[in-house]
Amino acid sequence: MSGAAVSFRGVSKRYGPVDALADFDLEVKPGEFMTFLGPSGSGKTTALNVLAGFTHATAGEVMIDGRSVGGLPPEQRNVGMVFQSYSLFPHMNVFENVAFPLRLRGVAKAEVARRVGESLDMVRLADLGGRMPKELSGGQRQRVAFARAVVFEPPVLLMDEPLGALDLKLRQAMQLEIKRYHAQLGCTIVFVTHDQGEALALSDRIAVMGEGRIAQVDTPDRIYDYPKSRYVAEFIGKTNILTLEPGNAGAVRIVELGCDVPAQGALAEARMISVRPEKIERAAGRREGLIDFTARIDEVLFLGDLVHYSAVLPGGGALLFQEHRGPGATVLARGDTIELGFLLSDALPVSGREAAATAVGA
Amino acid sequence: MDMQRTGFSRFALSAYFWGVIAFLAFPIFVIIPISFSNSQFLRFPPQDLGIRWYETYFNDAVWVSATILSFKVALLASLVATIVGTMAVISLDRGAARTRQMLTYLITAPIIIPHIFIALGVFILAIRFGFADSEIALAGAHATIAMPFVVLIVGAAMRQMDPTIERAARVLGAGPVRAFFSATFPSLLPAIVAAGVFAFFVSFDELIIAQFMLSGKETLPMRIWADLKLEVSPTVAAVSSLLIVVTTIAMVGAELLRRRAAGVRGD
Ligand SMILES: Nc1ncnc2c1ncn2[C@@H]1O[C@H](COP(=O)(O)OP(=O)(O)O)[C@@H](O)[C@H]1O
Ligand SMILES: [Mg+2]
Numbered sequence: 276m277s278g279a280a281v282s283f284r285g286v287s288k289r290y291g292p293v294d295a296l297a298d299f300d301l302e303v304k305p306g307e308f309m310t311f312l313g314p315s316g317s318g319k320t321t322a323l324n325v326l327a328g329f330t331h332a333t334a335g336e337v338m339i340d341g342r343s344v345g346g347l348p349p350e351q352r353n354v355g356m357v358f359q360s361y362s363l364f365p366h367m368n369v370f371e372n373v374a375f376p377l378r379l380r381g382v383a384k385a386e387v388a389r390r391v392g393e394s395l396d397m398v399r400l401a402d403l404g405g406r407m408p409k410e411l412s413g414g415q416r417q418r419v420a421f422a423r424a425v426v427f428e429p430p431v432l433l434m435d436e437p438l439g440a441l442d443l444k445l446r447q448a449m450q451l452e453i454k455r456y457h458a459q460l461g462c463t464i465v466f467v468t469h470d471q472g473e474a475l476a477l478s479d480r481i482a483v484m485g486e487g488r489i490a491q492v493d494t495p496d497r498i499y500d501y502p503k504s505r506y507v508a509e510f511i512g513k514t515n516i517l518t519l520e521p522g523n524a525g526a527v528r529i530v531e532l533g534c535d536v537p538a539q540g541a542l543a544e545a546r547m548i549s550v551r552p553e554k555i556e557r558a559a560g561r562r563e564g565l566i567d568f569t570a571r572i573d574e575v576l577f578l579g580d581l582v583h584y585s586a587v588l589p590g591g592g593a594l595l596f597q598e599h600r601g602p603g604a605t606v607l608a609r610g611d612t613i614e615l616g617f618l619l620s621d622a623l624p625v626s627g628r629e630a631a632a633t634a635v636g637a
Numbered sequence: 638m639d640m641q642r643t644g645f646s647r648f649a650l651s652a653y654f655w656g657v658i659a660f661l662a663f664p665i666f667v668i669i670p671i672s673f674s675n676s677q678f679l680r681f682p683p684q685d686l687g688i689r690w691y692e693t694y695f696n697d698a699v700w701v702s703a704t705i706l707s708f709k710v711a712l713l714a715s716l717v718a719t720i721v722g723t724m725a726v727i728s729l730d731r732g733a734a735r736t737r738q739m740l741t742y743l744i745t746a747p748i749i750i751p752h753i754f755i756a757l758g759v760f761i762l763a764i765r766f767g768f769a770d771s772e773i774a775l776a777g778a779h780a781t782i783a784m785p786f787v788v789l790i791v792g793a794a795m796r797q798m799d800p801t802i803e804r805a806a807r808v809l810g811a812g813p814v815r816a817f818f819s820a821t822f823p824s825l826l827p828a829i830v831a832a833g834v835f836a837f838f839v840s841f842d843e844l845i846i847a848q849f850m851l852s853g854k855e856t857l858p859m860r861i862w863a864d865l866k867l868e869v870s871p872t873v874a875a876v877s878s879l880l881i882v883v884t885t886i887a888m889v890g891a892e893l894l895r896r897r898a899a900g901v902r903g904d
Contacts, residue, residue, distance in 0.1 A: 379810035
């Protein structure tokens, strides 16, 4: 099985006054693992439903493998889908659930048995074919749902928060499983989640969504390292947003730190910068090019090998930073005053709304 | 002090509860013993125990034919009410959310309309269009009063359904009809059967409309009513006891079925 390309071309969906999707443009490459990431209500499910054929777009076009599918009902789109609630047929046993799409396609009996067997093998449930869905655990049900969605080898597989109902540990185990399935099957996967960690771990590319629009599409590392907007920077990981204003000649002023930096390149036009907590370090070493400032430790979150701090800046704002405990490193205590700093090259200009709060993303 | 008040109100509440139960069940405790007497008259407590009046009932052609007629009417009425009611539930479920509430009220309205008005209306129509004294017309009228119960019972089951199950069937390759019958219908079936049993007894018990519509034939409630007016024979007690037992068994069976299905659905 190999994947098919999926395209959204200017797709919009209105529900009364609500724009569930607005001018949604996206090209998913064959075999790609594409994740829609966004908070609840950002239009992820709507985008998936338009692709699956459950919802008709108000405007725009959806294409699978280069062909417009707008006029096709769901049963003719030949896509697999896994739902958050598993959606197994409660009155059919595991085998019959997985065999369902094959029977609809008129596959011969022996072939049905073989392919169901293969699919159940892949999700490691080969022995449970005779069980009813209610006799399975949540993780097992999700595996059955997965086997059922791929048994007919669809070129595109859709997953709407498939791990949302599982507990943390199981979720992490299932993430690895899904990665393995994807490598094994080679189909295109469009995956929906509101969990940024899940998106970063699984995806080839991530489309970060907000209010029915795509905020940014990029690979996980680029989304994390080069968020284009404040919205993306805050949604993916934690970050500090610092405000810029024109400073003395040839410089811009970082308002919260009260210091001037050279207005080079993008910094000259930017109004905000994003600095990740892990890019901030103690400034005792006086590294070349370090922008340093004094802060007072306000909160300490001790995680063993890693320590998260929240510090208060002289201007009153808060700043998040974190340290890996290298050799000889001490742990700071609440109330300590400390010199901190970051490299200007780690400060990323971002666009978006400005706000009074400095430290965000907690 | 507080404890005492709680204790007292709890006692009062449970006394009230059992009082109401006793009041509701009282006729049963009178009727059933009376039906097992061999005496000529309804008398409590019964003397001379026996099953004479049950024999009378089963051997009397008038009683038997009334029972058969009621059975036929109830069967047809419950079939119509169940099919139409279930289809109404499906269309309400698929229809626009805005009008759903309004339409549900409209469809279940016959519950609050007194049967005497329905009887009068159907009677006038029956005379006007020449289907008076037709048991099929009676079954139609019974279907009307039974359908709201079907809509309520099946509608409750429908609301518990996970709508993505049918979507799963669609995306796996089933057309709309096939998806409904393979994904949604099996989960609704217990509720549909329970609703059918309920509808059956709504019709089987109904007296007023039948009284208006039929002149040459008699349903079981009509026969009981006529019997009570004329001679007050203990046969009525025997028939009533049988009805109580059969109804109870059927209703409990239907309710168990519905509950077990609800248990299957919930995960
Ligand atoms: N059937 C619907 N009727 C009205 N509004 C809807 C419907 N489905 C979704 N919406 C609205 O569209 C927006 C996007 O919803 P959705 O796609 O479900 O978001 P997500 O999956 O990202 O949580 C939300 O504001 C939601 O309230
Ligand atoms: Mg959603």
